[in-house]
Amino acid sequence: MPERIRHPPLDKEKMEQVQTEIHLIEDQCKGCGYCIEYCPRKVLEESNEINARGVHIPKVSDISKCIMCSFCTAVCPDFAIFVEEKPARKVKED
Amino acid sequence: MVLETAHPYSKYLRAEMMPHIWCPGCGNGIVLNCFAHALDELKFDLDKLVVVSGIGCIGRTAGYVNADSFHTTHGRALAFASGVKLANPELEVVVISGDGDLFAIGGNHFIHAARRNMGIKVLCANNLNYGMTGGQQGPTTPLESFTTTSPYGSIENPFNLVHLAAASGSTYVARWTTLHVRRLTQSIKKMLQKKGFSFVEVLAQCPEIYGRYNKMRSGLEMMSWFKRASVVENFTDPSKAEISADKIPVGEFVDVEKLSYEKMLHEKISKINERAMEMVK
């Protein structure tokens, strides 16, 4: 039933995305690119900033897309990235 | 970047040893990551954990885990671990080593430890070659692939580690690649809770050497090979689980219960010991 959905759900606050913050231990990153490649929401992208090892470290393109699945943390071979939840801001009335 | 909050798994790693020596994109880092994640999910008592590893890139893991750890001579991790486990069965003994260490020079110790169903958990990072010494052909190097000692393409039929482990008698056998981090973590958790000899093989990419010689120069390319070729085939026949260029059968292959060696030994000893004590009285 692919109807056109016109009204937002009555309990739309449930759709509110969790607020997250991505921490990067810059100099531990070896630039393998796994976190960038396999983030399901493409939150990360390669920055042109170079770290102490001379590799391009990842940077956040759009933090709002992050859903805190923490796959970047799990797939990072160098324990250089992890995600933490920020206290959810008050849902502003649209 | 907020620095004071530490990485969630930092309490499982020896801070002074970080960062580790593995090459950019090496799969061993992910194996260690999943191992730490499994320990975290089990709220594992690190005082009870002993990590033993042999010689090779993955051999350095013992040094990185914040628990009692031992770095044995090449191939002897399992024999050493048997001593540790029998001496103190309360210890959770985990051998983290490589395909060369466990199945070439250490092959004899592997099949016997499995045969005896020694209560040891084996986490094998299979990077398809001898990485530490510069990329020589190993016991799992795929047919016709190039290494520093098979410059014309390897002519040796590689081991099917899943089949070998199952045939030798291990009570839990699973294989994942470093792309299946979620299910690898669950398999490691399950392995840590198993009683007898349990074995998890992790296909870990070695882009710097094996990848370079076999048209998969970057970690990402090897990861996409894993994604393209891996097929989840839980509890299918281990003998059919060969790894080939276009198919990597992954999943859990064996999950049975068998009385572990140390349990049988200590039960027998306590029985004999009691009888001996009566006779003495």
Added chain:
Amino acid sequence: MTEDQKQQSKQDEPRIGVYVCHCGLNIAGSVDCAEVAKFAATLPHVVLAQDNRYTCSDQGQAGIQKDIKEKKLNRVVVASCSPRLHEPTFRKTCEDAGLNKYLFEMANIREHCSWVHLYDRKAGTEKAKDLVKMAVAKATLLQPAEEIEVPITRKVLVIGGGVAGIQAALDLADTGYKVYLVEKEPSIGGMMARIDKTFPTMDCSICILAPKMSDIGHHPNVELLTNSEVSEVKGYIGNFHVKVLKKARYVTKDCTACGECVKVCPIVTANEFDVGLATRHGIYTPFAQAVPSTYIIDMNLCLNKDGVIVCDKCIKACERQAIKFEMKPEIQEMEVGTIVVATGADVFDPSVIPDYGYGKFPNVITSLEFERLINAGGPSGGHLIRPSDKQIPKRVAFIQCVGSRSEKTGKPYCSNVCCMNTIKDSLLIKEHWPDTEIYVFYVDIRAYGKGFEDLYKRARKEGVVFIRGLPAEIREDKRTHNLWLIGENTLKSELYRTNADMVILSIGLEARKDSETIQRLLTLSRNQDGFFLEAHPKLRPVDAATGGIFFAGCAESPKDIKDSVTQASAAAARAGILMAKGKVTVEAITPIPFPEKCKACGLCIKVCPYNALTLDKEKKRVTVIEAACGGCGTCAAECTFGALTQSHFTDEQIIAQIDAITEYDANKKTVAFCCNWCSYAGADFAGVSRMQYPAHARIIRTMCSGRVSIKFIERAFARGAAAVLVSGCHIGDCHYINANYQTQKRVERTWKKMEQNGLNKERLQLLWASAAEGEKFATKIREMQSIVENVKPEEIEKTQKVFEKALEGS
């Protein structure tokens, strides 16, 4: 037919009996039947010609049977109504009298003559004579034929798991047949599962549906394939080879629907089942009573959609280990004998009507959204609340015929259910919140069914105000989000400005967007509203034109639950007949090969839509698989070497009809070819609707327009015909899948030839007209009138010379 009858009728001279029917005044009113009968008597091989009031009556039929026996008739022609109506009847009459039923021909002097030339008795009578002459010419060449029998697989495929599909499946399964029920959504239940109460009985809809749903879930004879779609259907009546794409559910049957996985799933989206008014997670079940109860993962939203298991929260939460991301879609193949199409209908999207502000004003909702809000299991727990401020409205307005009975929205039909639905809804509101003011803006209240009128009276008694006249526009007070309905009360012919807290648009039903795929898969045809076309609106309401396929529920046209269930049981019964018999006879209109003339060029094989022909290159012959043949005749038309013709529509028989038309005054006539399923039925429809058009056309019936070979067109022109009309089904609607593509090609080739030779190509017309487009057919005939009148004799002579080669071998 016994052996001796065959010998006897082959050698004998044709002894034709012609019966011209008055059909009361339907024919006699505008055609001089006696004169036609007298004329028929003069035709060659006609040994008896008479006219009578009702040939199709029992005495009429008995008369024919008496003549066959006494007068040794070996051919019968009846000039009366459309063969689509009574050919089967008269064929049976001949068969019962011992005459092979293929030695019978009809002349359609009612729908194609008397009813369309009511005010031109002379032209009508002349045309009737011609039609009889054509029938006699064909009858002379008719040969006896034997129908072959095809076995029916005793299994049935039901497409669509709404109440209609469920009822049909249960009936058939209870009869003992194996039923495959294919449902596209994760659960069966369809539209009825989303409704709160039903009318007129005010039952709780899901409470009466759920038991049937669980019966389906546990029935030993029903194999339920949810989250699946029919991907391919081959074969023919009794022997359908079906492929169903079973999309992956990613949750196995071990799931006990405990819901632990939903608690941990990070993905949240709008639940389509609640029309988006409630949320659901990435892993979900559409509603509590879903059958099967197994949960499903929406792989478009799940984080693991690219094949990498990024998030395993649900796997860890599931004790039964029922979640398997490695599931893959599979194709399941099955052999079935019959198919029931119960694909239901969509609801109309009122956002295309800007004046009502649906989608802009929050408090304008549709009746389906109302059903979910008033439903205890729905998003608001059964409280009718205004989406803007979640308050219970004091003044509610219903607007009827939104997306029904309106040309503007392209939905001219009445959707049957909206009036009663609104009455029921108003009573529901009065029941919960008695002091709510309710206004219903309607055009006509259609409470036609059993118990409907009582409900309507009760509503009015409860104080529901019915105002005749739909509002022209709805305006919103931006601050309070209340609404102003501005329109005209047509009974008091005064304007009204009604204020309402909430407006419910009583939306109609429309054909499903994907019914086009089902149509193509099963070679069905649809009416202009997009609903599937039944074989005959009166006599075969649940059969599809294609044998072995039946309809149930809103797929055939909008209807309420009671009618859907009734139709479902009817469809089940109809399918049961075929499967109980276990065999069906195939009409003897399959191709007849002449091996000696065959060049093994393979052209015929290329055009056959049913690949019912196989070519043996070495022996240079073509063999026919009768059971697979649909009977369109396209192959016969394609063969230029005369190595293939179609039984009962042979080249000679059609040419005899062309020659009969063009025997005299050819320059004033149009030779028209119409296909049995569409344009011929369209012409019948024009007759039934008494559309008047000039009498210059003479219609030759073929099973498909693909049967009309270039030779016939050229022959008609060579015989001096003023114009030729070739007509058939719309491209894509062809009863024989794509046979009419060949018609298009042949007419275009003839146009090119006419242009090259300087002929006026307007004299050859091509018309696609469906069975319902009588108006379109009549308009074409009126247009061609001027062409026929302005054709100069020189043009005709020149045409005759150009096409004289077509006269060889006549």
Added chain:
Amino acid sequence: MQKKLLTGPYFLNGDLACAEGALVAGCGFFAGYPITPATEIAEHLSQRMPELGRIYVQMEDEIASMAAIIGASYSGLKAMTATSGPGFSLMQENIGLAVMTEAPCVIVDVMRGGPSTGQPTMPGQQDVMQAKWGSHGDYGIIALTPASVQEMFNLTIEAFNLSETYRVPTLLMADEIVGHMWEKVVIPPPEKLKIVNRKKPQVSPDEYRPFQPDDDLVPPMACFGEGYHFHATGLTHDESGYPKTSSSKVQSELVNRLCQKIEKNADKIIRCEETMLDDAEIVVVAYGIVARAALSAVRKARENGIKAGLLRLITLWPFPTEYIGKIAKRTHGIVVPEMNCGQMVREVERAAKETPVTFLSKLGEEPHTPMEILEAIKGVR
């Protein structure tokens, strides 16, 4: 101690005495592999260990046995293995690991005729150099050698005590005859025996550095499961135990310590038995089964008026170089009978400097007879 330990006189062969010695010494773990002439040690312990609630396991090969006892040692148990020449060679790499990780353990080598498979049932003293130099790299090692069944018992206990004290693998270099001959053994009651256990760390896990030595150069030893979370590796490591493979300072400090640990304490480790040595002009230096013949040869020499004396080595390594040097100065000549082609004799020569050393070699199933040694003594003049 479990009551089941033997006390009092018993008639045993060397292997059984060694086994009982291990039990008395508190050996909690034995891993072995069958090899003549040491199999009886394993067989006996497989019977006795369970009675005392201790662990016996037979591994797939000697390499595994050696690795296993290091593991058991690091799990807090005293551990032992027993083998013969071929097994001893296989064990060398892991003996090196035990040295590098300073794992206390005892390896019994009941020597037989070599090289290679050699004479499995015949005596030999051909592994003594392998005992010192068998594994690669420089390191200190302790090797004792019994000459009687009683000594098989005593020296096994002594070997455990030394290995626990100095955290070093300690070798017991017996030979086939000592292993297989039956003699009377007196087993003192437990309280009479001096049993030494390894030093335990006195600091908290955060301050503990697993390879930080005390002044005796021996670091206190934490074991697995005690919450210290320490790391031990065969790689060159500093006091923290973590690998430091590219620092020459760390390498030299570590290797020197591993050597000095034994050399500096040599006087506390070395044991010899002297007979009629004070006025001896000719000294016979011998060990193991050969020393018994040498004793009667010396006595016969004295009967023949020759001032002969016997120095029987009980500690092969560290070698008593100075001591022999001193003796050599006061004697005319030294006779060294060995059942090999000259191994310990080299050390004696090095220690004796100018004093002439006559080497008396003998191979095969028969050790030297007293007469042969006597002739050699006479020949010195």
